[in-house]
Amino acid sequence: MGDEKVVQVKSEYDIVVARSVVRAIAKDMGFGLVDQTRIATAVSELARNIVMHAGEGVILVREILKGETWGIEILAIDNGPGISDIKLALSDGYSTKGSLGVGLGGAKRLMDEFEMESAPGQGTTIRVRKWLPK
């Protein structure tokens, strides 16, 4: 534990960097190929959300331990305009920027845990977790 990686997300190119970094950590931790793909896809959506809605932000990755279960935790933090209606933002088909509108809701389905904190003018923090199967 204690190993924490931060990826600055400022442009589209950083989305690829973010998901590669996270995938490498997930692989090292022992996540299988399908889980690695689920996690990398979720991170891709979180990073894209930052680029599209806030312009810039960070993706933070770390290993976590609960009881005897290891997991990977990813935080997506930005100081963008924030989201006033979180439930709406997570519903399929909702998009303010002409994307597919399944991004965040899809990321939620791919991970074990998903939390979002946001308010207008206060930025957005999204925390996702996936636990390593025993």
Added chain:
Amino acid sequence: MKEIDYEQIPILKIGDFLVTSIQIPLHDKLAVKFQQDLLQKIEKTKAKGLIVDITAIDVVDSFITRILVEIAKMAGLMGVKTVLVGLRPEIAITLVEFGMELGGIKTALDLESALSLLRRCVDEADGSDG
């Protein structure tokens, strides 16, 4: 400095069909250019079918899905059928769990099945014309 000229996705012609393999991460600008290149190539070669290989893509997120769906739609407007090949098992699982739709794009396991699928489609279309 001039940007990313070498970042190009080759489009090859085989018979009546075009084959392209996406092997570098797509970003917005590249995706738009790729779509334009494809449509121009379709016009120039009068291709009847398009095969897009995504074996090298390790993450199919909502952005890539949108680009692929758009390509198939645009090609469709020009009378060209699109078949997607190389969709790996982990990608298929993720797409379904995520809830992403490929908008009815035909898929095939490999290049050979894609070619025979396209040939059947084209033969059917020719048959109904005559």
